[in-house]
Amino acid sequence: MANHRMDIKIYYEDTDCGGVVYYANYLRYMERARTEYMADRGAPVKELMDLGIIFVIARVEIDYRMSGRYGDTIVIETWVSECTAASITFRHVMKQKESGKVLTEAMAKAVCVDPSIKPKRIPKDIAEKLTA
Numbered sequence: 745m746a747n748h749r750m751d752i753k754i755y756y757e758d759t760d761c762g763g764v765v766y767y768a769n770y771l772r773y774m775e776r777a778r779t780e781y782m783a784d785r786g787a788p789v790k791e792l793m794d795l796g797i798i799f800v801i802a803r804v805e806i807d808y809r810m811s812g813r814y815g816d817t818i819v820i821e822t823w824v825s826e827c828t829a830a831s832i833t834f835r836h837v838m839k840q841k842e843s844g845k846v847l848t849e850a851m852a853k854a855v856c857v858d859p860s861i862k863p864k865r866i867p868k869d870i871a872e873k874l875t876a
Contacts, residue, residue: 765812
């Protein structure tokens, strides 16, 4: 499974009073990266939602290695590490673009649900697109 890469510039609004990225913002960056990953593989989130295929996050783990800072550009690498009948596990590594130093390593498990939020199987064609 190929990695998806995405750059995010850190703005003042992303940081605390010390210019360090507020820890919860890494979750936002992961969400953006997953959305772009899916779109790049032909499974845009909006189109899936229109088909009644919704992914909700069931679990997240983040290991913070180093702080991102105001003015940095972060590179987020995203890939799928596991796909089951009804869930998909995304992995994320966020690095400083300039130095290549790892800021965070993370995992997010997304469960496929229908519009009433009941678990459902991931359609085979969607699973194939996301794991290619």
